[in-house]
Amino acid sequence: GAVVSQHPSRVICKSGTSVKIECRSLDFQATTMFWYRQFPKKSLMLMATSNEGSKATYEQGVEKDKFLINHASLTLSTLTVTSAHPEDSSFYICSARDIVAGGNEQYFGPGTRLTVT
Amino acid sequence: QKEVEQDPGPLSVPEGAIVSLNCTYSNSAFQYFMWYRQYSRKGPELLMYTYSSGNKEDGRFTAQVDKSSKYISLFIRDSQPSDSATYLCAMSGIGDKIIFGKGTRLHILP
Numbered sequence: 001g002a003v004v005s006q007h008p009s010r011v012i013c014k015s016g017t018s019v020k021i022e023c024r025s026l027d028f029q030a031t032t033m034f035w036y037r038q039f040p041k042k043s044l045m046l047m048a049t050s051n052e053g054s055k056a057t058y059e060q061g062v063e064k065d066k067f068l069i070n071h072a073s074l075t076l077s078t079l080t081v082t083s084a085h086p087e088d089s090s091f092y093i094c095s096a097r098d099i100v101a102g103g104n105e106q107y108f109g110p111g112t113r114l115t116v117t
Numbered sequence: 118q119k120e121v122e123q124d125p126g127p128l129s130v131p132e133g134a135i136v137s138l139n140c141t142y143s144n145s146a147f148q149y150f151m152w153y154r155q156y157s158r159k160g161p162e163l164l165m166y167t168y169s170s171g172n173k174e175d176g177r178f179t180a181q182v183d184k185s186s187k188y189i190s191l192f193i194r195d196s197q198p199s200d201s202a203t204y205l206c207a208m209s210g211i212g213d214k215i216i217f218g219k220g221t222r223l224h225i226l227p
Binding site for chain 2: 002004006034041042043044046049091093095104105106107108109110111113
């Protein structure tokens with residue numbers, strides 16, 4: 001149980017284009033999902049907390065107009081990187097909290113590697 | 118002082134040895150403690166989850182939490198080459214976002 005999927009696993013796009021990443025909880029419901037980015041050999045950096053049916057909460061320094069988050073259902077959250085630039089190239093990982101389990105643990109997706117050329 | 122401190126390693130141990138990984142923290146409000154394993158270019162995988170102080174064992178893995186010392190540990194018995202990965206400690210208060218350590222890179226030498 002507690003499986004989280006992400007799609008796509010890898011994407012290469014040209015500078016100036018937008019990219020959408022999907023995060024799904026496959027076997028549980030998640031009122032809260034989280035989006036992280038990770039640079040090589042670095043720890044996870046929380047970008048935003050995504051709450052089903054409401055606006056996402058962004059961490060300090062994260063541009064909400066650049067990283068659009070939508071959490072339309074209890075099993076799906078999307079992150080759209082708008083007008084991507086090479087400095088946006090990174091490993092993006094989502095996680096979800098199982099509301100039924102009631103604890104605070106998060107389950108992570110496999111990640112999406114974004115390369116902006 | 119950072120909220121969560123974790124030695125980045127790398128830590129190299131021979132196959133079969135007992136591995137000890139640990140983190141210290143400063144926020145006494147933390148109640149939930151987790152250990153994640155992350156292989157290269159993959160998402161973190163939840164290994165152990167404990168609430169408050171005490172020990173928890175799952176197979177070859179044992180997690181310990183000492184809230185009085187603000188110190189948590191993960192022990193891996195009979196280590197295998199497949200245990201080679203980065204191990205992240207993580208913790209949070211009730212309903213709060215999770216704070217991660219920077220991760221310890223572990224190498225198990227065959």
